[in-house]
Amino acid sequence: MSPLPSELAYVPFVSVENMMRLVHHLGIERVLTDLADRIEADFLRWELFDKTPRVASHSDVGVIELMPTSDGEMYGFKYVNGHPKNMKDGLQTVTAFGLLADVDTGYPKLLSEMTLLTALRTAATSAMAAKHLAPKAAKTMAMIGNGAQSEFQCIAFKAICGIDTVRLYDVDPSATDRCAANLAQRGLTVVACRSAEEALEGAQIITTCTADKQYATILTDNMVGSGVHINAIGGDCPGKTELHRDILLRSEIFVEYPPQTRVEGEIQQLDPDHAVTELWQVISGQVPGRTAARQITLFDSVGFAIEDFSALSYVLAAIEGTEFFANLDMIADPDDPRDLFGMLQRARD
Amino acid sequence: MSPLPSELAYVPFVSVENMMRLVHHLGIERVLTDLADRIEADFLRWELFDKTPRVASHSDVGVIELMPTSDGEMYGFKYVNGHPKNMKDGLQTVTAFGLLADVDTGYPKLLSEMTLLTALRTAATSAMAAKHLAPKAAKTMAMIGNGAQSEFQCIAFKAICGIDTVRLYDVDPSATDRCAANLAQRGLTVVACRSAEEALEGAQIITTCTADKQYATILTDNMVGSGVHINAIGGDCPGKTELHRDILLRSEIFVEYPPQTRVEGEIQQLDPDHAVTELWQVISGQVPGRTAARQITLFDSVGFAIEDFSALSYVLAAIEGTEFFANLDMIADPDDPRDLFGMLQRARD
Structure with missing residues (x-):
């Protein structure tokens, strides 16, 4: 047998099982709130991050993407797929895992499942954005x-925005x-509602x-109607949108990273120069968010690498x-x- | 406790320890030969692969890269860093790991260490290229x-090209x-030689x-001198070359993927339109390799995603x-x- 690898050879790995244990240990509302705080803090230092549109490999049935970013000290990326047809085969539409590495050495520091973590960070990001954009007295979410x-969305909006009522609708009542x-x-x-209108x-x-x-x-x-905040999550790749274009034209639109959102978000329906506001600028106070009670605010969310970086950093600290x-x-x-060869050779001896 | 995850939830992982055991189980010369065959077979279907230049994140001290590719059935990527200053801190200059996933579902099928596997595939690629380009009677390698x-290079050239003598030189005699x-x-x-000239x-x-x-x-x-084959491995990123430009001008140059090699290889020293030949075209018989005994052939190798894909596919089959x-x-x-939420909730119950 070869000698045990040194500590440097080990990368902490958070499995799905351990992610679930971690969430229950801390409590899901606390995890969502802490994640929203971490994401908000990283949006405040937005300009510091390397920002690359995701690297996508498309096929007829889905997409596999790598989403890298770095703050100069840590480097992170997420692997994520999107296969809508998976559902009917009993598979997840989206699975994901991610990695953090030390920029100074290139050595990985964390490998983590991110199917659950992506669901958590997406909900935390939505609620964090709504905290800045939605009507202050909002208590009911459709x-x-x-x-x-x-x-995850419903619990995040309760924990972070104080929502007390959710009105659910799906084309599939089950x-x-x-x-x-x-x-x-x-x-x-x-x-539970029977139509989108009712919800x-x-x-x-x-x-x-x-x-x-x-x-x-x-x-x-x-x-x-006027005065609402729309949190649009589902329109997140080319050819996939959820909202009628006329709604977009009536709304003040906020996005994560315009070069990515113009390709993947609801705003792919609009002219490439249609005015949108970057969310980080609202959070940092550079531009106003909601400016009138009758305004429709729309967060056209597609998910960005910095949110995954925030989530992985949170997990690394939490474990x-x-x-x-x-x-x-x-x-x-x-x-x-x-x-390297000697190490291989000694493993045999 | 939550129920055990289904088989779909599991991804086979080959650790460094297991990679070493696999190599010793099969024998290193067989692994190198099989890898060279697999890489050669994938070069024969070169046009079928998605080819993207690697996605690099540069810092003052190194680079972290993601190298994705796909043949339409499987998707693969490698994470690899390059940090020359790591050596003096007792760390590896290059570490790597990689993943294969099913294009049809997006589900990962293999996670593997690739520090050792990259060393093996690099040596296998070098020797495979030399098999097509070097003088047939070559017995001695510097x-x-x-x-x-x-x-790894020396053993690959013995196993694949029939080299029987290696002449070693390094600025550091140890x-x-x-x-x-x-x-x-x-x-x-x-x-062991005391100068490059002697080697x-x-x-x-x-x-x-x-x-x-x-x-x-x-x-x-x-x-x-004339008639040699040069296998140039070390010039593999912007600002990093090993050969005097005049050697390049006297050589017939073969590369993996020109858009990447022009940025990263020895040929970054040449005009962007300097003629080079793609290795896959030699292997497939579309263009000749070595055409004269006095010719200098130069394989300007930087490492390409398809070689990693071949290596990961080989490991997946081998385990x-x-x-x-x-x-x-x-x-x-x-x-x-x-x-997904129900799964999380049931893990607590």
Whole structure:
């Protein structure tokens, strides 16, 4: 047998099982709130990050993407797929994992599942944006699309924005039933609705999160009254939108990273020079967010690498001193770095 | 406790320890030969692959890169860093890991260490190229630069090209000593040399593999006679070259992927339209390789994503039915794919 690898050879790995244990250990509302704080803090230093549009590999049935970024000290990337047809085969539409590495050495510092973590960071980002953009007194959210992301959204808006009522709608009533059941005893009033119109009644915040890879119209113009905040999650790749173009034309639009959102977001329906505001500029106080009670604010969210970086950084800090990770022997670390071959040879001897 | 994840949730992981066990189980010469065959087969279907220049994140001290590709059925990427200053801190200059995923579902199928695997595939690629380009009767190779890659190169050229003598030189004599000791009893005549000039004596193949991130001149024009094959490994990023420009001007130059090599290879010293030949076209018989005995052939190798794809595919096939991997619980796989939250909740209950 070869000698045990040195500490440098080990990369902490957070499995799905350990991510679930970590979330329960801390409590999901605390995780979402802490994540929103971490993402907000990273949006405040937005200009410092390397920003690259994601690197996508498209096929007829889906997409596989790498989303890298760096703040100059740490480097992070996420692997994520999007395969809408997976659902009917009993597979996840989206799976993901991510990595953090030390910029100074290039050595990985964390490998983590990110299927759950992406659901958590997406919900935390949505609620963090709404904190800056939605009407202050908002208590009711319409949740259109009751898939894998829906419960995370509802709980994040409760924990971070003070929402007390969610009105659920999905084209598939069984999805609404599942979402409603999962949200029982979470301190939310949950109303299952039979149409999108019914779900919108009295809602100051509208979250849309449906999964078809096609131009869909989940909301038409006449359904949306003045003064609401729209949190548009589902329109997140070329050819996949949820809102009628007329809604966009009536809204003040906020985005993460315009070069990416113009290709992937709802605003792919608009002229390339249509005015949008970058969310980080609102958070840093450089430009105003909501400026009038009757204004429709729209967060056209597609998910950006910095949010994943924030989430991975949070997990790296959160697992310290816990048992919620395993060490992977992922990096060859010979005693003499030039002697990679000797390490191999000694493993045999 | 939550129920065990389904089989879909598991991703086979090949650790450094298991990669070493796999190599010893099969024998290193067989692994190098099989890898060369696999890489050659993938070069034959070169046009089928998605080809993207690597996505690099540069810092003052190094670079972190993602190298993705796909053949339409499988998708692969490698994470790799290059930090020349790591050596003096007792760290590897290059560490790497890689992933294969199913294009049809986006689900990962293999996670593997690639520090060792990159050393193996680089050596296999070099020897495979030399098989097509070097003088047929070549028996002696000069190995300039005796770092972590050097033993792998020497063994690959023995196994694949029939080299029987290697002449070693490094600016640091202790590196030469280590390389020579590691190559003992490998069926090679090993000659430790005190200068690059001495190492070149009688060599039909010259491999250069030094690690400084700077424009260096390991070989000057007067050192290189006619009829040799140069395997230039070390010039592999912007600002890092090893050969005097005049050697390039006398050579027939072969490269992996011109858009990448013009930025990263020795040919960054030449005009952007200087004629080069793509190696895959030689392998497929579309263009000739070596056409005259007095010709200098130069393989300006920087490493390309398809070689990593070939290597990962080889490992995925090689571990089947063995114990040389562990299953990682890396992908969330709820029974109902829309019920990610329910999976989380049931893990607590």
